[in-house]
Amino acid sequence: MKLQRPRGTRDFTPAETEKRRYIENRMRAIAEKWGYVEVKTPTFENSELFTIKSGEAILGELYAFKDKGGREIALRPELTAPVLRMYVNEMSVSPKPIKLYYFENCFRYERPQKGRFREFWQFGVELIGSGRVEAEAEAIALAAAMVSDIGIEADLCIGHLGVVRGVLHDLDSQMQAEAMRLMDKKDLEGLGVLLADDSDVKDRLLALIDADLDEASSIVGETGAIEQLKQMRTLLDHYGVEYKVDFGIARGLDYYTGMVFEMYAAGLGAQNQICGGGTYRLAQLFGGAETPSCGFAIGFDRVLEVCEVEPPNKPTVAVVYLPDVVEDAIRVASRLREGAGVRTTIDISGRKFGQQLKHADAIGADYAVIVGAQEIAAGMVTLRDMRTGEQEMIGLADAVLRIRG
RNA sequence: GCCGGGGUAGGGUAGUUGGUCAUCCUAUGGGACUGUGGAUCCCACGACCCGGGUUCAAAUCUCGGCCCCGGCCCCA
Numbered sequence: 500m501k502l503q504r505p506r507g508t509r510d511f512t513p514a515e516t517e518k519r520r521y522i523e524n525r526m527r528a529i530a531e532k533w534g535y536v537e538v539k540t541p542t543f544e545n546s547e548l549f550t551i552k553s554g555e556a557i558l559g560e561l562y563a564f565k566d567k568g569g570r571e572i573a574l575r576p577e578l579t580a581p582v583l584r585m586y587v588n589e590m591s592v593s594p595k596p597i598k599l600y601y602f603e604n605c606f607r608y609e610r611p612q613k614g615r616f617r618e619f620w621q622f623g624v625e626l627i628g629s630g631r632v633e634a635e636a637e638a639i640a641l642a643a644a645m646v647s648d649i650g651i652e653a654d655l656c657i658g659h660l661g662v663v664r665g666v667l668h669d670l671d672s673q674m675q676a677e678a679m680r681l682m683d684k685k686d687l688e689g690l691g692v693l694l695a696d697d698s699d700v701k702d703r704l705l706a707l708i709d710a711d712l713d714e715a716s717s718i719v720g721e722t723g724a725i726e727q728l729k730q731m732r733t734l735l736d737h738y739g740v741e742y743k744v745d746f747g748i749a750r751g752l753d754y755y756t757g758m759v760f761e762m763y764a765a766g767l768g769a770q771n772q773i774c775g776g777g778t779y780r781l782a783q784l785f786g787g788a789e790t791p792s793c794g795f796a797i798g799f800d801r802v803l804e805v806c807e808v809e810p811p812n813k814p815t816v817a818v819v820y821l822p823d824v825v826e827d828a829i830r831v832a833s834r835l836r837e838g839a840g841v842r843t844t845i846d847i848s849g850r851k852f853g854q855q856l857k858h859a860d861a862i863g864a865d866y867a868v869i870v871g872a873q874e875i876a877a878g879m880v881t882l883r884d885m886r887t888g889e890q891e892m893i894g895l896a897d898a899v900l901r902i903r904g
Numbered sequence: 905g906c907c908g909g910g911g912u913a914g915g916g917u918a919g920u921u922g923g924u925c926a927u928c929c930u931a932u933g934g935g936a937c938u939g940u941g942g943a944u945c946c947c948a949c950g951a952c953c954c955g956g957g958u959u960c961a962a963a964u965c966u967c968g969g970c971c972c973c974g975g976c977c978c979c980a
Binding site: 550557561577609610611750768770772819821822853856857859867869872881885890 | 934
């Protein structure tokens with residue numbers, strides 16, 4: 500038996516890698532157009548960074564280990580905490596708001612299934628240092644722009660934990676947590692059982708789950724959170740972003756404090772969530788000043804599962820030559836590469852002329868640039884279109900023009 | 905961690921009531937073909953997921969493990 504790759508990891512073939520890189524670059528281009536700058540953080544962190552906000556319980560889902568110096572280390576399971584740690588360590592005096600994006604691999608020790616791997620990639624954004632609704636609306640609009648740019652139709656749902664917690668205010672914290680969990684799972688029956696003794700809370704919560712924004716304000720009153728959501732409605736209308744209000748969104752995370760949102764795409768089975776985010780307070784947990792922030796992360800692998808955008812074809816040229824003119828062939832290849840930036844291959848296997856053409860076909864070359872004694876005598880090359888079979892002896896500069904289309 | 909389905913050359917497969925040398929397609933390398941590829945033909949290459957058990961004999965039956973697929977739990 501040959502060596503296997505670890506469970507839940509993947510290899511990517513050249514075609515897959517090309518597509519992944521292309522989609523990544525499109526997302527990156529949008530983030531940069533919106534004025535966001537890229538950051539990188541370590542692949543592993545002290546485990547504490549992840550347990551501090553989520554408790555020891557999450558260690559079970561981390562790739563965590565002791566290093567040779569006895570330090571408790573964990574591979575990052577997400578990037579919001581590392582980026583906020585970095586903000587506190589390195590950027591806390593940078594002018595606010597700070598607009599950051601990242602694209603990195605993350606690791607979770609979980610049972611792999613469709614759209615869920617032990618190593619996976621996240622493209623995310625953190626908008627640090629503004630608690631205003633304009634910031635939240637921008638984060639949502641940016642997420643929507645990225646997803647739609649790569650041709651994915653997704654449903655966007657926005658909720659608000661402040662509103663929900665307001666309703667649950669009188670319950671003890673354990674009850675609150677359980678209620679939020681059931682709500683996130685859309686387990687209305689379970690909620691009914693849990694809140695059987697608090698019928699007032701139960702009625703209001705169940706009403707809220709189905710409520711739109713205007714109904715919500717009659718259930719919980721004109722609170723600040725409701726007012727914020729109404730402002731956001733106006734802003735998102737200006738952005739042209741369509742969404743649904745869903746107070747049932749709880750996001751398993753404790754650190755979200757206000758607005759939360761999720762995006763779902765069809766065709767992904769049980770793991771249909773492709774993006775999640777919201778407003779959180781983490782900086783002070785990591786020893787920084789209180790800094791209102793919001794952000795989101797897109798599940799890159801899930802997005803790729805349903806993304807049908809294909810990278811544009813980059814023309815490939817094979818220099819095909821007769822054995823007595825290797826030097827000239829190499830010179831032509833160099834001029835195609837360095838001079839013209841064309842993707843160019845040349846035989847390095849000692850193949851005969853006919854075999855070289857055959858191989859050029861096999862690797863999907865778009866053109867063959869043929870170099871032989873006749874071409875050299877004429878100071879030209881023969882450009883052969885591998886698809887049509889048409890060929891013509893022309894100058895190298897003209898050949899480049901045609902190759903580039 | 906739990907439930908179910910699955911694992912035969914690089915990819916796709918036949919064979920599974922145990923019994924010659926494990927089938928075919930494709931891909932790959934070479935040749936027929938010394939300045940013209942895609943066709944055809946020939947040759948080569950290459951597999952029973954791993955380990956234990958039953959048996960004269962295991963790809964086939966059995967147990968354990970690993971991995972893949974779908975779902976549950978979870979999803980910070």
